[in-house]
Amino acid sequence: MIEALKDAYSFIFEDELLNEIASVGKLKNVREGEIIIRTEEYVNSIPLLLQGAIKILRVDENGDDLLLYFLERGDTCAISINCCLNRTKSEIKAITEKDTDLIMIPLDKMEEWIVKYKSWRSFIFQSYNTRLKEMLDTIDSVAFLKMDKRLLLYLKDKAKVNQNEVLQITHQEIAYDMHTSRVVISRLLKKLEIDGKIDLKRNSIAMLDL
């Protein structure tokens, strides 16, 4: 575990902090597709991603989803930090996008380190920064773009996170993430294929111009 930790975080944290993390953090291996955080749940620890990716979704009162962004190696969940520090319920849902290794840091330690380690403090603020930016990107996408552009952004983002230009996904799954209907997605994907930007197969979409 300490090696994986150093791999992902040694250029951010000093050794002393890395050791503390290793001693109090709990390693977790999560399979693809598992729900890590549910809405309305209290959060008592924050995750440090060693490997893999996590999908963060907003859920409305009808249970409809909207993809906010992905967390990757070296990321942490600013919304979790937020829930921890302010003792509030989760407003989002987190699902592993692929098999993921993470270290869970208990709330009290993470508060303690904010005062103790400058590097931890900047990591926390840095991660707020990235997440705020991603939220703004999501707002841009939903508020300013039409479906076809949104879809293209979605596909590119997904390909990047999975480090694979061939996406194993159904039209229905995309529709859920983007909060629209399967028929709409199929229609637009077909158009993208005709325009030579993607290649469609059952259960897979190949990106042609990344």
Add this chain to the structure above:
Amino acid sequence: MIEALKDAYSFIFEDELLNEIASVGKLKNVREGEIIIRTEEYVNSIPLLLQGAIKILRVDENGDDLLLYFLERGDTCAISINCCLNRTKSEIKAITEKDTDLIMIPLDKMEEWIVKYKSWRSFIFQSYNTRLKEMLDTIDSVAFLKMDKRLLLYLKDKAKVNQNEVLQITHQEIAYDMHTSRVVISRLLKKLEIDGKIDLKRNSIAMLDL
């Protein structure tokens, strides 16, 4: 100034911190409608609102706006904090919604206080919390709601911030804030009037069922 400061913040900050704020902070009085922060600008100080209200907008590449949320008395701008701490450019535009008094805190002090004062630290994290929540509300509104509901939320929010159930605003201004067209807003407002929810006059909208 120290009185206005105590009025708005004494139940959050201890006396020592209040005195420090008073001694290093710069008081600013800003008239309604002035732009405080532009996109692409660097931010070197953060504002504490004593009185008034500030409108925070997202701007896309075409210069189109979208209202994110309002800041009120006792609030600070998490995005400013963010820009300061991470030395990044502003991604948003801030315009005073009405005449506003605020105290500007220089960057280095605000960083110093994070370690020095627990109350300042929780204020900062508390404000990240509120802003993240408001961003999520904005996303909900744009992603999950149809225009008519969005418009009603907008009107209610605006009435709350201005502490007045009669809004002095044109249809065009609403359209800019919501990133849609004037005709769409006029149409929906008319429907709301017919439904008995508002009263329309030139340059003003009266809310009837707050």
Add this chain to the structure above:
DNA sequence: ACCCCTTCGTAACAAATGTTACAAATAACT
């Protein structure tokens, strides 16, 4: 090969939103 289940393509239609155009109403100014 056959059946079953999921996924995908497409048409036809409905609803929501955006656009253009123009007239009417209101406020502001001289």
Add this chain to the structure above:
DNA sequence: AGTTATTTGTAACATTTGTTACGAAGGGGT
């Protein structure tokens, strides 16, 4: 009072997105 500029109402139409329905295609298991 009369002129002007701004704001609002409304129609007519275009575009985008959402919905329903159904058949075709593909994959897995037996």
